Amino acid sequence: MGLFGHLKARNVDGTGGLVTVVVQDRQVRDVLMVAYANEEAFEKTLETGLAHYYSTSRKRLWLKGEESGNTQRVHEVLVDCDGDAVVYVVDQKGGACHTGHRTCFFRRVEDGKLAQFQDIVFDPGKAYGRK
Amino acid sequence: MGLFGHLKARNVDGTGGLVTVVVQDRQVRDVLMVAYANEEAFEKTLETGLAHYYSTSRKRLWLKGEESGNTQRVHEVLVDCDGDAVVYVVDQKGGACHTGHRTCFFRRVEDGKLAQFQDIVFDPGKAYGRK
Numbered sequence: 442m443g444l445f446g447h448l449k450a451r452n453v454d455g456t457g458g459l460v461t462v463v464v465q466d467r468q469v470r471d472v473l474m475v476a477y478a479n480e481e482a483f484e485k486t487l488e489t490g491l492a493h494y495y496s497t498s499r500k501r502l503w504l505k506g507e508e509s510g511n512t513q514r515v516h517e518v519l520v521d522c523d524g525d526a527v528v529y530v531v532d533q534k535g536g537a538c539h540t541g542h543r544t545c546f547f548r549r550v551e552d553g554k555l556a557q558f559q560d561i562v563f564d565p566g567k568a569y570g571r572k
Numbered sequence: 573m574g575l576f577g578h579l580k581a582r583n584v585d586g587t588g589g590l591v592t593v594v595v596q597d598r599q600v601r602d603v604l605m606v607a608y609a610n611e612e613a614f615e616k617t618l619e620t621g622l623a624h625y626y627s628t629s630r631k632r633l634w635l636k637g638e639e640s641g642n643t644q645r646v647h648e649v650l651v652d653c654d655g656d657a658v659v660y661v662v663d664q665k666g667g668a669c670h671t672g673h674r675t676c677f678f679r680r681v682e683d684g685k686l687a688q689f690q691d692i693v694f695d696p697g698k699a700y701g702r703k
Contacts, residue, residue, distance in 0.1 A: 444684060454583050463594050463603055470601040472594055472650070475657035487681065519603070519677035520686055522669050526606035528677050538653050546650035546659050550618065553575060555651055 444487065445480040449524040453477060456497055461526040464492065466533055466544075467516045473537035474545040476505075478527070490515050492529050509568040511535035541565040575618070576611040580655040584608060587628055592657040595623065597664055597675075598647045604668035605676040607636075609658070621646055623660050640699040642666035672696040 450458040459477040466473055478486065481502055482493040492513035496503040506512030513531035520527050538545040541561035548555045581589040590608040597604055609617065610626040612633055617624045623644035627634040637643030644662040651658050669676040672692035679686045 444681065444686070447686065452583075452585050461592055461606055463606060465603060472596060472603070472659050475592055475594060475652060487684070518681040520679045520681065521606060521676040522671050522673070522678070523676075526676075528603050540653050542653070545652040545654075545657075547653070548651045550575065550649040550651065553618070555575070555578065 443480065443484050445483045447524065448483075448520070448527075450479070451525050454497060456495070456500070459495060459497075460524075462492075462494060463526065463528045464513065464533075464537065465528055465530050467530050468532070471544055472546055473513075473531070473533055473543070476503075483527075486515055486529065487518065492531060505537075506534060508570070509535065509539075509563075509565075511537065511563070511568065513537070535568070536562045539565060539569065541568070574611065574615050576614045578655065579614075579651070579658075581610070582656050585628060587626070587631070590626060590628075591655075593623075593625060594657065594659045595644065595664075595668065596659055596661050598661050599663070602675055603677055604644075604662070604664055604674070607634075614658075617646055617660065618649065623662060636668075637665060639701070640666065640670075640694075642668065642694070642699065644668070666699070667693040670696060670700065672699070 462476050464473040476494040479495040482495045485493040492505045494503045511534050517530040536543045543562045547559040589610050593607050595604040607625040613624040613626045623636045625634045642665050646660050648661040667674045674693045678690040
């Protein structure tokens with residue numbers, strides 16, 4: 442049994458067998474994104490050192506950066522007490538967010554409203570091409 | 573409509589209406605824990621400045637530290653691009669983990685195995701009393 446068998450996978454929106462993945466930048470230490478991994482994605486990440494996820498929208502294995510080139514080199518994988526969440530500590534190429542921001546968390550609550558507080562670092566139109 | 577209505581809540585293990593909450597230490601910047609919030613928990617957090625969650629095991633509102641005293645003062649709330657995950661940036665009293673560790677992520681993958689790399693910072697037997 443691989444390491445994933447020791448984790449406590451959950452069912453998210455009808456897709457079973459997923460752990461939550463928090464992605465943290467190794468240098469800046471900000472949270473870049475939150476995604477999910479199934480067994481295949483988790484084992485591929487450990488095997489290749491590149492962050493893989495299970496895309497709950499596309500319902501398939503997803504190598505981060507496969508289209509944009511913005512891959513994540515995984516430096517360390519942390520596991521929480523009850524085994525339903527992991528942290529990938531990564532070196533992020535370009536930016537993590539499909540919107541062109543460095544991190545998906547580019548908005549914060551200010552006076553009860555959502556306010557954007559970060560600029561984009563790459564052109565999502567170019568990175569994601571013909572979409 | 574409160575701010576939660578602008579988020580994209582998910583169904584986790586049969587409990588609908590939840591966003592994933594990543595909890596990050598404001599000073600050290602490590603990830604302390606991952607939990608969930610429903611509308612009530614999210615709004616109570618914004619209202620009081622103390623981290624509230626929806627406990628998926630106890631199926632009720634959960635003020636972090638209600639039993640142990642290890643509360644989390646929420647300094648900032650970040651929201652991700654698709655609105656299904658938030659980050660609470662907190663000042664953590666004591667430790668975040670029910671095991672007595674500072675963070676729930678006290679284990680990491682080493683040579684394909686889970687290895688503990690952090691010591692406990694409080695006595696969980698005392699903090700959680702008669703359990």
